Amino acid sequence: MKRWFLTLMTVMSFGLMSAQVSPAILGDSHAMLKVNQAKKYLLLPVQETEDIAAISVLDNQNNMVQRLNVKLAIDRVDYFVPYELKGACLLDIEFHGDRRQKGAVGEFVCWKEMKLSDTFDTTNRERFRPVYHHTPLYGWMNDPNGMFYKDGVWHLYYQWNPYGSQWENMHWGHSTSTDLIHWEHQPMALEPDWLGSIFSGSCVTKGDEVVAFYTSAGHHQTQSMAVSRDGGRTFKKFSGNPVLTTSDVPDFRDPRPFWNEDIHAWNLILAAGQEMRIYSSKNLEDWKYESSFGKEYGNHGGVWECPDLFKIDDKWVLLCNINPGGPFGGSATQYFVGQFDGHKFTCESMPKVTKWLDYGKDHYATVSFYNAPENRRVVLAWMSNWQYANQVPTKQYRSSNSIPRDLGLFTCREETYVSVRPSKEMLAARGAKLKKPTEACELVVDLKGQTEIVLSNSKGEQVVMTYDGQKQVFTMDRSQSGDTSFSEAFPCTTVAPTYGVVRQLRIFIDRCSIEVFDTDGKMAMTNLVFPSEPYSMLKVKGGKATIYELHVN
Numbered sequence: 420m421k422r423w424f425l426t427l428m429t430v431m432s433f434g435l436m437s438a439q440v441s442p443a444i445l446g447d448s449h450a451m452l453k454v455n456q457a458k459k460y461l462l463l464p465v466q467e468t469e470d471i472a473a474i475s476v477l478d479n480q481n482n483m484v485q486r487l488n489v490k491l492a493i494d495r496v497d498y499f500v501p502y503e504l505k506g507a508c509l510l511d512i513e514f515h516g517d518r519r520q521k522g523a524v525g526e527f528v529c530w531k532e533m534k535l536s537d538t539f540d541t542t543n544r545e546r547f548r549p550v551y552h553h554t555p556l557y558g559w560m561n562d563p564n565g566m567f568y569k570d571g572v573w574h575l576y577y578q579w580n581p582y583g584s585q586w587e588n589m590h591w592g593h594s595t596s597t598d599l600i601h602w603e604h605q606p607m608a609l610e611p612d613w614l615g616s617i618f619s620g621s622c623v624t625k626g627d628e629v630v631a632f633y634t635s636a637g638h639h640q641t642q643s644m645a646v647s648r649d650g651g652r653t654f655k656k657f658s659g660n661p662v663l664t665t666s667d668v669p670d671f672r673d674p675r676p677f678w679n680e681d682i683h684a685w686n687l688i689l690a691a692g693q694e695m696r697i698y699s700s701k702n703l704e705d706w707k708y709e710s711s712f713g714k715e716y717g718n719h720g721g722v723w724e725c726p727d728l729f730k731i732d733d734k735w736v737l738l739c740n741i742n743p744g745g746p747f748g749g750s751a752t753q754y755f756v757g758q759f760d761g762h763k764f765t766c767e768s769m770p771k772v773t774k775w776l777d778y779g780k781d782h783y784a785t786v787s788f789y790n791a792p793e794n795r796r797v798v799l800a801w802m803s804n805w806q807y808a809n810q811v812p813t814k815q816y817r818s819s820n821s822i823p824r825d826l827g828l829f830t831c832r833e834e835t836y837v838s839v840r841p842s843k844e845m846l847a848a849r850g851a852k853l854k855k856p857t858e859a860c861e862l863v864v865d866l867k868g869q870t871e872i873v874l875s876n877s878k879g880e881q882v883v884m885t886y887d888g889q890k891q892v893f894t895m896d897r898s899q900s901g902d903t904s905f906s907e908a909f910p911c912t913t914v915a916p917t918y919g920v921v922r923q924l925r926i927f928i929d930r931c932s933i934e935v936f937d938t939d940g941k942m943a944m945t946n947l948v949f950p951s952e953p954y955s956m957l958k959v960k961g962g963k964a965t966i967y968e969l970h971v972n
Contacts, residue, residue: 466495565620748911874957
């Protein structure tokens, strides 16, 4: 099981260590709540089907110190989230939605269930929480942010809502690892300010400093900077924020800076509508616009987001995450291969060529770790899809990251493609052979020209994977994989080209996901599944499978 680390300690009973609160009801949609500083947390009850309640937090001088949006419970409680008081004395709460349908504000169940406490229960209550994939301890997570490697530690920041398990209130959460498998949860890294919520971005290392660049999402999207002098544990925001602004596009976000040794200067790439803009700097503070890339190239079915630009061997790769517009609907990661001289990226393919990094439904916001050792290019993805990410059947938390993957290059029919392989840390986690699949295991399947792989359970739920060597395609059908009722977009069959013959697959199974890789790196496919019980049966026609346990304790 995954190891959990956090300063919030588990308690068995809220009743013994908490105190109820009493609001002042001021109108049909307005209430105020004075809070007792004697306790550390205010436990907020959430009901996900309700409208947002806008909460302004005031200190003892009536200065507003924070604003947050929470779906406070009206007639039932789905789960609790903790609000750390830290000087808060008064909460000014405005409910949205039609109060005529909800009843009197004073009768809402949130007032009966809301409590003050010194502790918050983080015991896992989710049967679909992955065993060996990174997840937030609680709350919502989407894009991985600011990933870097320093002094033997992998740092992962991420888009986080600590006040609910659906998208809202964007902060940067933070986790660290020494092996890319076991993750230690750290205190919150970046909180919203009056420039806006903290959207996606990246970190670089500069001597002893870690410098974070992120999007401030207020009335307009601008780029800001923060500096850490304790290895990325805490950050101080730059007094000159924002450092980059624009007036010509509303979607202007996700900065990715990097040191370019070829020009002995810093570059930065960010998303602007349906193109990527490239800048340069000598000091990380003053940025010069260099060029744009994207017009008429690749897929333009949605907004371009979360770029990355890096060198592999003698070529440059530009990652471009897009939503919607993925090959099977919703979000996905496309990429371009070419050359970059520090000023302009030139794609080597024809404009209409589209290349996908992963052919599943649940692989998005892919970015790489800065300063990875051994000149590796290690990436993580957000393992979900915007078509249904807010509705997947978990409550305490939502979303996980993919397993770590190493990128390379290969050539097929005179085109250069990016190869994707499970990082070597996943091989190190491989344990003894098993006779049948478990809820968390790895399958190694040796293929023939035509192979069918069926994972199933006693409930009749199944995932069917096929390899067609003649057509050089791999497919995965999850339409009968388990619970698919939460979204019409979830049941599907995904199809990937294999760019040649595949002789062996590595298939990683966790409680709610299946990730498939060609051992040679020419194909990857990532899909979520929500079976009512683990897949315990495996049938392979036209091939041979070996099952391994994974050492993740």
